[in-house]
Amino acid sequence: MPAIETRALRKVYPAPPVRRRGMRGPQIGPVQPGSGAPPGREILALDGLDLEVPAGEFFGLLGPNGAGKTTTIGVLTTRVRPTAGTAAVAGIDVGANPVGVKQRIGVVPQRPNPDRQLTAIQNLLFHAAYFGISRSASLPRAQALLDQLGLGDRAESKVDQLSGGQQQRLMIARALIHEPEILFLDEPTVGLDPQARLDLWEILRSLHRQGRTIVMTTHYMEEADRLCDRLAIIDHGKLLALDTPAGLRARAPGGTLVEVTLDGEAAPLLAAAQALPGISRVEVAGPKLSAYAQRVGESIAELLRAAEQAGRLPLDIRLTPPSLETLFVSLTGRKLD
Amino acid sequence: MSPSPWKVFGALVRRDVHVVSRELPFFLLRTTLQPIMFTIVFGFLLPKMGFVQRGYTGALLPGILGVSLAFASVQAVALPMVADFGWTKEIEDRLLAPVPIWVIAVEKILSGTAQGMIAALFVLPVARLIMGPIEALTASHLGLIVGMTFLGAFAFSAFGMLLGTAIRGEQIGLMFGLIVAPMIFFGCAYYPWRALAAAPVVQYLVLINPLVYVSEGMRGVLTPALPHMPVPVVAGALVVISALFLLLGLRTFEKRAVS
Numbered sequence: 001m002p003a004i005e006t007r008a009l010r011k012v013y014p015a016p017p018v019r020r021r022g023m024r025g026p027q028i029g030p031v032q033p034g035s036g037a038p039p040g041r042e043i044l045a046l047d048g049l050d051l052e053v054p055a056g057e058f059f060g061l062l063g064p065n066g067a068g069k070t071t072t073i074g075v076l077t078t079r080v081r082p083t084a085g086t087a088a089v090a091g092i093d094v095g096a097n098p099v100g101v102k103q104r105i106g107v108v109p110q111r112p113n114p115d116r117q118l119t120a121i122q123n124l125l126f127h128a129a130y131f132g133i134s135r136s137a138s139l140p141r142a143q144a145l146l147d148q149l150g151l152g153d154r155a156e157s158k159v160d161q162l163s164g165g166q167q168q169r170l171m172i173a174r175a176l177i178h179e180p181e182i183l184f185l186d187e188p189t190v191g192l193d194p195q196a197r198l199d200l201w202e203i204l205r206s207l208h209r210q211g212r213t214i215v216m217t218t219h220y221m222e223e224a225d226r227l228c229d230r231l232a233i234i235d236h237g238k239l240l241a242l243d244t245p246a247g248l249r250a251r252a253p254g255g256t257l258v259e260v261t262l263d264g265e266a267a268p269l270l271a272a273a274q275a276l277p278g279i280s281r282v283e284v285a286g287p288k289l290s291a292y293a294q295r296v297g298e299s300i301a302e303l304l305r306a307a308e309q310a311g312r313l314p315l316d317i318r319l320t321p322p323s324l325e326t327l328f329v330s331l332t333g334r335k336l337d
Numbered sequence: 338m339s340p341s342p343w344k345v346f347g348a349l350v351r352r353d354v355h356v357v358s359r360e361l362p363f364f365l366l367r368t369t370l371q372p373i374m375f376t377i378v379f380g381f382l383l384p385k386m387g388f389v390q391r392g393y394t395g396a397l398l399p400g401i402l403g404v405s406l407a408f409a410s411v412q413a414v415a416l417p418m419v420a421d422f423g424w425t426k427e428i429e430d431r432l433l434a435p436v437p438i439w440v441i442a443v444e445k446i447l448s449g450t451a452q453g454m455i456a457a458l459f460v461l462p463v464a465r466l467i468m469g470p471i472e473a474l475t476a477s478h479l480g481l482i483v484g485m486t487f488l489g490a491f492a493f494s495a496f497g498m499l500l501g502t503a504i505r506g507e508q509i510g511l512m513f514g515l516i517v518a519p520m521i522f523f524g525c526a527y528y529p530w531r532a533l534a535a536a537p538v539v540q541y542l543v544l545i546n547p548l549v550y551v552s553e554g555m556r557g558v559l560t561p562a563l564p565h566m567p568v569p570v571v572a573g574a575l576v577v578i579s580a581l582f583l584l585l586g587l588r589t590f591e592k593r594a595v596s
Contacts, residue, residue: 013596079432080596103339103435113426117356123430126355129348130434132340174430 001091003182003213004053004076009085011046011071011237045071047237048085053215053230055181058208060228061217062324064332068237069217070110073186076215077107090181103131106175108185112167114159120170121146121155124177131178138177145173149203165196172203183207185216189223201227221324231324235332245324252327253281255292260303261316262287272306279303281330287315292326345436346444352431353448357413364452368409369460372401373467376460379527380468394468395563399555400526405460406486406555407524407548410453410493411500411517414445418501419509422593432594442590446494446583453490473560481558481568488575489551495579496547498586502593524548529556531564547582550574 046068053059061069074080075087078098086093092100114123121142128138146152149169154162162170168188175183185204189197204227208214218224224231225245233241233248241248255278260266266284273282273291279299282291293299296319307314320326357364380397383389421428431441465471476482504512523543525533530553533540543549554575556565 074596077433078595099339099435099437102433105433107433109426109429111426113429115352115427115430116425117359117427118352122355126348126352127430127433129351130345130431132344132348132435 001055002052002088003055003057004051004059004087004089004215006049006051006072006075006087007085009046009049009051009072009075009087010083011044011068011075011080012083013043013045015042045237046075046082046085049234049237049239051232051239051242053213055213056211058204058214058227058229059216060224060231061215061234062219062221062224062231062328063217063234064219067235067332069219069234070186071237072234073107073184073215073217076101077105077184078102104181106178106180106183108168108171108175108183108188110186110190112164112171114167114170114174116159119156119158120151120162123159123170124173127174128177133178142173142177145176149173150199165192165199168192168196169200169203172200176207180212182213182215185214187217187219189218189220197223221328225324233328233331240331241327248324248327249322252322252324253292253330255280255294256296256322257320257326257329258291258293258296258299258303259316259318259320260289260300260307260314261318262289262307262312263315264312266312268310269303269306269312272309273303276302276306283333290329292330339435342436342440345434346440349431349434349441349444350448353444357448357452361455364409364413365456365459368412368456369405369463371408372405372460373463375404375527376401376464376467380464384468392472392563395471395473395560396529396532396556397527398464398468398471398474399559400524400528400552401464402457402460402486402559403489403548403552403555404521404524404526406453406457406489407493407551408517408521409456410449410490411497413452414449414494414497415501415504415512416509418445418498418590419504419506422502423506428594438591438594439587441594442498442587446491446498446586449494449497450487450490453493454486457486457490471560473562475559475561478558478561485554485558485568485572485575488572488579489554492547492551492575492579492582495582495586499582499589502586502589520546520548525552529553529564530566547575547578550578 049072061072063069071080075082076089076094078094078101088094089101090104094101115126118126124142124145125135125138128142143155146155149172151166151169151173154166159167189200192200204214216227228245230242230244231248232239241251243251264287266287266289269289270282270284273279273289276299278294280292282289300317304314379389380394384391384393432438434441500512500516524546525543526548530540530549533543550571553566554568554571556563557568557571
């Protein structure tokens with residue numbers, strides 16, 4: 001039985017209310033998220049997503065903002081009702097038995113949302129109580145978790161006195177206090193300083209070693225690469241690729257991504273660049289020209305010559321060796337951040 | 338294996354008792370200051386000046402209690418809901434508890450009911466002290482008093498759930514200005530409903546105001562010798578109002594909790 005299984009999962013959010021004088025009629029047809037959806041149109045967040053995560057896996061959902069990552073987590077954690085399709089967690093259908101699903105999961109939200117009326121340790125003790133765990137059982141466990149997450153001396157602190165990183169770690173402790181089978185983390189390292197991020201990675205690795213299934217969304221390539229057993233790249237609510245990080249890297253389009261920014265429109269160079277040997281997938285967007293080159297040195301010289309002939313000056317040249325990032329850009333046409 | 342919903346419900350109650358008991362003095366100050374000031378002016382100063390008849394305090398006291406009860410109950414539920422769903426998202430940890438979502442909403446309403454009853458219990462001796470002896474006041478129907486207080490507080494807690502989940506954070510000021518304030522002035526709190534016979538149109542218009550039934554109900558159980566709506570009618574109306582607000586409030590709560 002897989003830890004997580006989704007079939008043809010689809011979510012369409014209703015149109016945001018039109019907050020303007022002079023109401024317009026509703027517009028037909030969904031628009032893509034992340035593109036500044038105008039009010040009055042519904043938003044297609046998930047578009048037939050199929051996922052399967054075996055128990056014990058560290059699974060990453062990678063995608064740009066608005067790709068549908070948070071909605072996917074929302075469905076799996078019973079907080080978002082899918083428009084169509086099915087989702088099961090630990091073999092339990094999230095729509096039919098949300099209580100059974102909630103019993104088995106721990107959730108670390110994108111933004112820390114501790115109970116601000118309580119101290120750090122009370123957050124853990126009350127959360128345990130919501131899962132029917134007696135205080136005598138939860139108290140030693142809460143202490144141990146706080147120690148493990150470097151919050152041992154902040155147990156009696158009010159939540160507002162904790163730093164952002166400490167609050168985020170408190171959220172992880174809260175997600176673990178009831179010993180869930182499956183842990184969901186939604187962009188857990190956003191807003192953390194580099195050291196806190198490395199600490200968190202270490203914590204997640206040790207949780208994974210204990211055999212827990214972990215599902216994490218991120219838009220940090222390095223994080224996904226280093227932590228996850230398998231990665232799903234999603235965009236516009238669709239699965240674009242699914243493999244191990246090494247497998248995905250191997251699928252990255254050949255060559256180095258060369259991006260040249262010019263002092264004017266790059267379009268006049270397009271034909272010349274496409275004709276160059278050893279260069280594939282040339283694209284232009286405004287003043288920027290992107291191409292994948294097999295022999296970088298030669299190609300740069302040739303591209304600059306083409307720019308000169310078109311009367312353009314290069315302002316910036318950026319090289320990205322074949323990586324998850326080049327694969328991501330080639331799949332989505334977008335950068336991660 | 339999931340814990341029984343009762344056990345989870347108990348934990349939710351313990352959390353609210355823990356938080357509310359620490360905030361209680363501020364809560365009482367916030368919710369009862371207005372009715373107490375009204376008591377000072379209309380129950381003490383105006384009678385002393387001779388602007389209102391001596392018997393007026395008998396009609397005023399139950400109404401003051403009704404206002405305190407209703408105002409405290411609405412606030413106890415609506416304000417946390419607006420904050421929780423609006424920006425702090427604090428309620429998320431309770432939404433992850435392994436119980437159906439509605440259990441969390443019902444617990445919040447009952448917690449608001451208890452807070453409303455505490456506010457009324459606090460205002461009663463204060464108001465009685467300010468107004469002096471009230472002839473018709475009797476505590477001989479204690480069971481009825483408790484029952485009526487509960488019904489009124491529950492109706493307004495459920496109303497608070499509806500307001501707090503249906504209204505966006507930035508409109509909270511509007512809510513108190515446009516809904517709660519007119520409710521208090523046209524809620525028969527400061528005058529008995531029967532006396533509105535002087536303005537028959539108003540007398541029938543105010544019947545859509547739930548506070549009318551709370552005020553009249555408090556009169557029925559605290560000063561039964563003075564004019565008031567029949568207690569069974571009031572109780573029936575409050576049960577219907579409670580059921581309506583409960584259904585609507587649970588629906589809007591679920592809409593906010595599960596998108």
